[in-house]
Amino acid sequence: MNNKTELTHLLKIAHPIIQAPMAGASTPELVAAVSNAGGLGSYGGAATPPAQLRQVVRRIRALTDRPFAVNLFAPAVEECEFTSQQQAVMSEVFTRWHNELNAGPVPEPISILGPFAEQFAVLLEERIPIFSFHFGPAPVDAIREMHTIGSRVLATATNVREAKILVEAGVDVIIAQGSEAGGHRSTFATPYDQGTIGTASLIPQVVDAVSVPVVAAGGIMDARGIVAALALGASGVQMGTAFLACPENNIPEVYRQAVLNGQDEDTVITEVFSGRPARAIRNRFVREMEHYRDQVLPFPAQISIGRRLRQASTEQSNPEFISMWAGQGVALAEALPAGELIEKLVQDCQAIAAALQATVQVFNPGSI
Numbered sequence: 001m002n003n004k005t006e007l008t009h010l011l012k013i014a015h016p017i018i019q020a021p022m023a024g025a026s027t028p029e030l031v032a033a034v035s036n037a038g039g040l041g042s043y044g045g046a047a048t049p050p051a052q053l054r055q056v057v058r059r060i061r062a063l064t065d066r067p068f069a070v071n072l073f074a075p076a077v078e079e080c081e082f083t084s085q086q087q088a089v090m091s092e093v094f095t096r097w098h099n100e101l102n103a104g105p106v107p108e109p110i111s112i113l114g115p116f117a118e119q120f121a122v123l124l125e126e127r128i129p130i131f132s133f134h135f136g137p138a139p140v141d142a143i144r145e146m147h148t149i150g151s152r153v154l155a156t157a158t159n160v161r162e163a164k165i166l167v168e169a170g171v172d173v174i175i176a177q178g179s180e181a182g183g184h185r186s187t188f189a190t191p192y193d194q195g196t197i198g199t200a201s202l203i204p205q206v207v208d209a210v211s212v213p214v215v216a217a218g219g220i221m222d223a224r225g226i227v228a229a230l231a232l233g234a235s236g237v238q239m240g241t242a243f244l245a246c247p248e249n250n251i252p253e254v255y256r257q258a259v260l261n262g263q264d265e266d267t268v269i270t271e272v273f274s275g276r277p278a279r280a281i282r283n284r285f286v287r288e289m290e291h292y293r294d295q296v297l298p299f300p301a302q303i304s305i306g307r308r309l310r311q312a313s314t315e316q317s318n319p320e321f322i323s324m325w326a327g328q329g330v331a332l333a334e335a336l337p338a339g340e341l342i343e344k345l346v347q348d349c350q351a352i353a354a355a356l357q358a359t360v361q362v363f364n365p366g367s368i
């Protein structure tokens with residue numbers, strides 16, 4: 001198979017495979033391993049303070065001389081408003097689990113994202129080659145500034161409307177996120193239920209609607225998914241869950257085991273971890289917190305208030321109170337080093353493409 005697409009030319013990578021940025025899970029080692037293998041490694045920097053982000057970028061550069069991406073959340077999602085009454089109600093809900101896990105008092109919400117302006121300034125100063133962002137509205141000035149240093153900008157859309165808005169804002173590549181995807185739904189321009197289109201339906205519609213390369217994301221776990229996405233018109237794929245079992249990432253061992261044992265029925269889109277819809281492996285927290293979903297604090301306060309419970313759960317190797325983001329393809333995750341995973345994906349794509357050439361003979365006139 002020819003691995004070259006519009007995307008590989010634009011991003012100067014060998015294979016049209018992007019390892020998804022995963023805030024809290026991606027590491028410089030993961031990013032560099034993917035980029036060194038010819039894919040595009042991406043670091044999820046949304047919750048990384050600016051000074052640390054600079055160290056991360058320098059560490060990636062020490063490990064690879066290939067292109068890589070750094071991802072932030074659009075600045076609009078950093079702040080939220082809620083009353084002390086709402087906070088008191090949610091603290092009360094958390095208290096019983098804190099007591100059960102001896103996690104101490106429920107903490108006050110603090111800022112855990114950004115600040116975008118300072119993070120972004122670091123990325124500009126470090127002249128990162130590729131910037132991507134999740135959520136919206138699009139930070140138009142930031143996109144322009146990235147372009148002035150010759151860098152490319154990628155952003156996620158969950159429907160055609162969002163894809164058009166992002167292209168209008170200057171984004172170079174659209175990541176079309178189907179509802180199978182692990183992690184947060186990036187929906188920003190419509191109600192959430194209008195941004196839950198499956199990958200196979202979403203990709204061709206976005207491809208038809210915009211003139212820039214489209215990357216398919218959501219439920220793509222192996223070469224079958226990659227070839228299918230290319231057949232749907234995508235120029236490449238972005239895969240997150242497939243990299244969750246790689247040893248280079250930064251997830252707790254209980255989370256890794258939940259990924260390796262995950263089944264097709266195990267994930268759910270829920271707002272209870274963060275205040276925004278995200279796909280995660282169902283656990284006790286999801287089941288019990290769903291009763292209080294109307295009282296969940298807005299994003300990102302809900303993630304912040306849950307930080308001590310997640311930490312206690314992790315320390316006790318208890319998967320029941322950790323936000324284990326994962327997509328619907330989780331059962332297909334393989335525990336391979338990231339570089340080997342890229343090599344295997346590329347080889348398998350070549351084998352599938354060759355087999356498909358034989359299969360599509362059936363469409364030749366007179367073949368029956």
Ligand SMILES: Cc1cc2nc3c(=O)[nH]c(=O)nc-3n(C[C@H](O)[C@H](O)[C@H](O)COP(=O)(O)O)c2cc1C
Binds near residue numbers: 020180
């Ligand atoms: C653990 C995890 C964390 C994620 N964090 C981010 C993030 O920080 N920024 C982002 O743009 N997307 C993030 N995503 C979403 C991915 O970019 C992508 O849409 C998704 O992984 C694709 O679906 P898949 O998981 O089925 O491959 C995350 C996904 C996962 C699984």
